[in-house]
Amino acid sequence: MSTVLAFDVYGTLIDTQGINEQLQELVGDQTPTFSQRWRDKQLEYAFRRSLMGAYADFSQCTRDGLEFVDRALQTQLSDNDKDALMATYGRLPAFTDAADALARLADSSKLRCVAFSNGSREAVNGLLEQAGILEYFEDIVSVEEVKRFKPDPAVYAHLHNRLEVAAQDVWLISSNPFDLIGAKHAGLHVTWIRRSAEAPFDTWGGEPDMTVSDLNELVDRIT
Template identity: 60%
Template sequence: MTQVLAFDVYGTLIDTLGVLTELEQRLDALGKMALAPEFSRRWRDKQLEYSFRRGLMGGYVPFSQCTEEALVFTDRALQVGLSETDRAHLMQAYARLPAFADVAGALRRLSEAGVTCVAFSNGTGQAVEGLLEQAGIRDHFETVISADEVKRFKPDPAVYAHLRYRLESEPGDTWLVSSNPFDVIGARHAGLHAAWVRRSAEAPFDPWGIDPDLTVGDLATLAERLG
């Protein structure tokens, strides 16, 4: 099979900090706009923590529920006082997050080079399809593969096995591309190749002795290396 690149979505293709503008507006009305950056960071961290905890419990729920529960927790932890309307608007904003600036060009270059690209996410297929469509990058992907199809979350090995099942691919032909170290380690543990998109020069990688096959600072560099 031709080499295929499976792109993580949240944090890799789509900028989760894109919710910051809506968050600032909501918090400004409450006189707490200065908390917006911390709120955004903790919301994202808690979202991932909840998916990991759900996975360990065997209590799967859609990723959007983890996102909403993390929003409620962060609101309580920072004592912001968001209303139900505020939370609804923030969840809507999360469904309209923008792509990083380097994404469209890199995907276009890979497509022109004949590389097969798929989107591979913990989000539900419907949520990811909508997110990629509104960001203007859906056409660059052959398909969307969701962890929801097996009711598990990355980095569960079953999710990466499902990816290969859907692609009918061998591990050596399959690359995960992700900015999330837990995802890279999960893919490598499952026998796949993995590229880490280190979007921040200060971002550390987990010292587990399981390293990415390739580390790049952005997707343009990835397209140069793998295109």
């Protein structure tokens, strides 16, 4: 039986810091703070919507996060500025290791690669296509199909049920500890892509089954 590698998208394959060049032009020295708080609020709103049973597309969580941080930091972005930032968010670049690592995985007959994301299928398809890595995925599994967000157990159950494999035959590949803890709780194996040596893992979630510094190290260890 083949093993499924389910790749998180935002922050794992796609670099969410790719927005920073455009932010620099708009908010200057506040860029690092603005970028991090925007990402944090995007995820917070997804978590809250999932708990409330008030699902909205991930892009709405992203826009709401942008609106909040603009108010909180008093950056006074115009509607045109916000629209332009949201458009760029739909064209974020892949990490430099993604294409090479995925191409190497494509040579294995024992591995199935899927993208698994909080983003809508349409948004993820567009991101992966413009980044030149869509061809390496058998499928895109989006949480919109169950209208819950990671780390709700329902989304991980949906992942392995839709792919018709047991939970233990799926490895989640992610740089986001909250995602990994959720997947491990749901019975999946997990690999942490620890892109920064300073990045901590949550102390209460148990250790990942595997930790690597980038996607190429992942391929080296599993093929």
